[in-house]
Amino acid sequence: MAVLDALSACYACGGWEPALSGLRALRERALDVDLLMVVAAIGAAAIGQIFDGSLLIVIFATSGALEAFATQRTQDSVHGLLDLAPERGGRIAADGSEETVDAADLAVGDRILVRPGDRISADAVVVAGESEVDQATITGEPLPAAKHPGDEVFAGTVNGSGTLRLRVQRPAHESAVARIAEMVRRASATKAGTQLFIERFEQHYSVGVVIATIAMFTVPLLFGADFESALLRAMTFMIVASPCAVVLATMPPMLAAISNAGRHGVLVKSAVVLERLADTSVVALDKTGTLTEGRPTLARIHPLIGADLTEQEVLRLAAAAELGSEHPVGAAVVVAAREAGHDLTAAAVSVSGFVAMPGRGVAATVEGRRVHVGELERLLPEGAGSGAAPAALPQARRVIEDLHAQGRTAVAVLDDGVPVAVLDVKDTLRLNAGDAVRRCAELTSGAPLLLTGDQPQAAQRVAADTGIGEVRAGLLPEDKAAAIRELQDGGRRVALVGDGINDAPAMATAHTGIAMGGVGSGITLETADAVVVRDELDAVPAVIALARRARRLVIANLIIAGTIIATLVTWDIFWILPLPLGVAGHEGSTVLVALNGLRLLRNKEWRRTMRP
Known part of the structure; x- marks a missing residue:
């Protein structure tokens, strides 16, 4: 009795909304899978198979709830984007x-x-x-x-x-931020109607099953069959032809793949997303925060002619001067000095007269030396003057020009007005960035490309280091979205990997958007279809490979389910299929395809995707 009550509760809790949706569709002269599900569930209960009906209701109700939740989160994230601009x-x-x-x-x-x-x-x-x-x-x-x-x-x-x-x-x-929000809203609305292939198929399948069920009931009546036997045969037909096995042929591989990816740090938001990932034909990547760590580090110190300071002495003076700075470059210099073992505490180094000069750099008196750190040409009028060493200034300019040509940030250090060194500051590549790019190229039909708002020199350097051939730099958010549309107009299915708010419009426009979760902004994480939680770039080709593995299993399951359903339906049409045998065949096919799909839960399936 308790089991019957529980199954009845499934009908009541999960069935009212699909029933209402199906009736609304029927009022608009459309027949959708929700209505078929309700009718099949009621028919199953009428002939004593209430468990079959409950299973159908649970599957469809859960799927609908998740879809509604995801849609609402996307809408909330767009509204949150507008909060970036102060009121x-x-x-x-x-x-x-x-x-x-x-x-x-x-x-x-x-x-x-x-x-x-x-x-x-x-x-x-x-x-x-x-x-x-x-x-x-x-x-x-x-x-x-x-x-x-x-x-x-x-x-x-x-x-x-x-x-x-x-x-x-x-x-x-x-404003730029308002345009970003509007682009995200429009692109998200365009993608919202996307469905799984099996869902599109079910819309036509529903009509066919309903027509066939009516025929299975009315035709025997016309030839003299009694009402009860005709109803039993029709309900048996609806049970064996119901989409339960077809749904389970699709969802277990998808959900197993999503679960497996989640255990390995990739959040895939729905089965539709997984299907899109499997269709990816080209991967586009952002630079800062995606291919790179997104934070500057000190790569090298270039001493200048005439400087009476060693590299370590320059580092200590520059770091002491930058102690009061909030600039990321200053923080990078301080971190490098501390990693090199320099004690920058007040007891170890005397610093006074700190001045932050916006757009130019900083200045401070360090142990009696007036130290300037920042942009050379803007420091010279105040810091260098005519006292600069004759050879040091041209050398400094050459070093800075060379670093800029490589896409690096060049910071000059002046000691009492004389240039003594140039600091080479760079944004570090993520671990395995080059391998991830190579794997993406192997998995898709086109080589990955780089889309960035950063300067062309920096973009070209990162592209060269990771093996990317095509680079589009200096892009604003609308330019990135336009680049994605251009690729899609050419028949490409683009997966965009990014992290910043400026990536959100392109991410919403792309066939699939993948966000780097550790550094990603709120709007980007909500707009993205998948999130790499641990910022491991090699997880991107891995999840694409896993999605393709899931699609192959779905196709295999659909062949199995379709064959069994066709066999049972043919038996029921041309002969008399006993109800127990029909239920056994139906449930057996359901269990078989479910177990086949759940193979993707195994960790070795993920390890297989990581192989070169």
Whole structure:
């Protein structure tokens, strides 16, 4: 009795929503699989097979709930993206006073004041002041960009240590961040209607089963059969022809693959996503935070002619000067010095007179030496003057030019106004980045390409280090999305791997979006179809290979299920199929395909995908 109550509860809890959906579709003169499921479940109960009906209801109800949840999360993430831009900003009135107004009320031409650490409230142009702005959310650049009069800044980006006066270029609804949100919304809505192949097939299958069931009931009645035997035969037909085995032919391999990927650090959000991953024909990758770690490190110190300091002495002085800096490059120098064993505590090194010069660098007095660290040409007027060593300055400029040509960040160190060294700062490649790119090329029909908002030199360097041939650099978010559309218009099925907010529109546009979970922004993680939780880049080709393995098992299962269903249906049409034998055949095929699909739960299936 308790089992019967539990199964009845399955009908009540899981069946009302599919029944309502099916009736709504019927009112619109459409017949969908929800209605077929409800009718099959009721028919199963009518002939005593309530367990079969409960199983169908549980499968379909759970699938529908997960789909609704995923859709709502995507919508919430788009709304959250708009919160990046502050709601209010400081507008400078005609008399020079400052007033706080809603960002939506800022008009083109208004002057606004942005203090250190503030988030910029509108797309604008710098009219006065210098600072460094972290605009990775828009361009994906790994380091804050120096801003001077005439430079453009974007709403939602974060000001550094300087004060900026800006002139508004675009109203709030046309800002870069608003355009990103709109692109994500449109692209997500376009992809929302995508279904599994089996779901598309079921829509036609449902009509056929209903028509055939009606025929199985009415035709025997017309030839004199009694009502009860005709109903039993029709319900037997519906049981053996029900989509349960077909659904289980599809879902266990998909769910097993999703579970296996999850255990190994890849969150695949649905079976539809897994199917899309299996269809991938080209992989596009972002640079900063995807192929690289997204944080600068000190690679090398280049001493200059005439310097009376060793590399370690230069490192110690530069790190001491950068102790008070919040800039990522300064942090990289300090970390390198500490890793080299230098004691930078107040007891070990005397530092005074620290000054942060937005857009130029920092200065501090270290043990009686006035040390400047930053951009050479902007430090020279204040720090170097005519006292610079004659040979050191041209050498410094040559070294900096060479580093810039390689896509590196070059930082000059000046000791009492004289250039003594150039620091080579780079963004480190992720572990196994080159192997991951090679595996993606082997799995797909086209070589991977690099899409980045960073400068072309840096992009070309990373491409050369990882074996990527095609590079598109200097891209804004809308440019990345346009590049994806161009590839798709050419018949390519693109999987985009990225991490930043600037990747979100392209990720939503791509056939499949894959986010790096450790460094990925909230909107990117929600927009993505799959998330690499541990930031292991070699998991990308692995999950594509696993998706293809799952698809092969689905095809094998559909052949098995289809063959058994066809056999049972033929038997019931041309002869009389005993109900117990029909149920046994139906359940047997269901168990067989389920067990076959669950093979993908084994860890060795993931290890197989990691093989070259």
